[in-house]
Amino acid sequence: MKETSQDIQRILEQFVDAQTAGRMVEDIQRADELMSAAATVKVRDEMVAAIREKVHRRLAARKIRNIRIRIEKFVIAAAAIIIVAVLAEVFFNSQQDVIPVGGALTTLSIWNDTDVSVLKGQVETLSNQMDKVDQTAVQWLDENNGLTVEVDNLEEVALNTEFWKG
């Protein structure tokens, strides 16, 4: 907002004496009056309408551009997320594959023939031991024949009486 004459006088008095400031203010005031008295120029209504139309078109274009920018940003962000996710999955999967396979290959040495023969020997020993246990059991049953008959009888009684039905 423009200063009043008093404001201008006050400002001018900081640089010149009061009398000169007064004259300057008078000059400014008179010039302002002449300016105001001069013919006012107005823009034609058709021109305003044309400007409005141009502005509307530009606004519509700006809106479309903004939407496109937003979509582009969204697509870029989504693509970045997908790429990161895929890379992370690939990385973790490769970590899981590499460690056990590497471990198995380095810790188990079943790939040479000497190790296979050792294993075969161990399996054979275990098989012999199981046979021995079987033989011992059969031998014990033969020696205690009465007990096996008694067990058979008890099983038969149990099946026939159906005591479990209450």
Place this chain on the structure above:
Amino acid sequence: MDSEQLKVLIYKCKAGQQGAFDQLIALYADRCFGFLYRLSGHRQTAEDLLSELFIKLVEKIGTWDGGSFDNWIFTIAGNLFKDHLRADYRRKKLLQEKAGQLQTGEFAEARNDLEDKLQQALKRLEPEIAELIMMRFYADLSFKEMAERRNEPIGTTLCKMHRGLKKLREIMEVPEKQRPI
């Protein structure tokens, strides 16, 4: 419209509301046109520049920082006029080079269709001073705001303005024959 209402209107414009821009055009079209008309002295040029100003406003309104909107919009208008002058100067120079006989004075005279007293007086002022006077009159800026815009002390702006307005007054009040050469 007070400054708060104007701020609300500008924020609506920033949001891209068509109606708000219509209001802004209604509010500033005449003043900006007067400013550009007085500076150029040519209706067609002023209309072209006015149209360019509002188109530019659509793109630049987001950069308005909340200061004096009048100062901001008239600064853009002033810059557009300066750009126009530069382009006009280049065009005239090119025409002169091509044609060899085109007289710049006649060309300028033919373009100037606003021949009232004020316009004649403004033509006799330095362009910088003429713009300053127009800025004060049409943008309704205070000396303080103008000094800030021009990055100079308020005393300097006041002296330039006084010199310009005094000359304007002399030209407009004193008849041609009595005017000192």
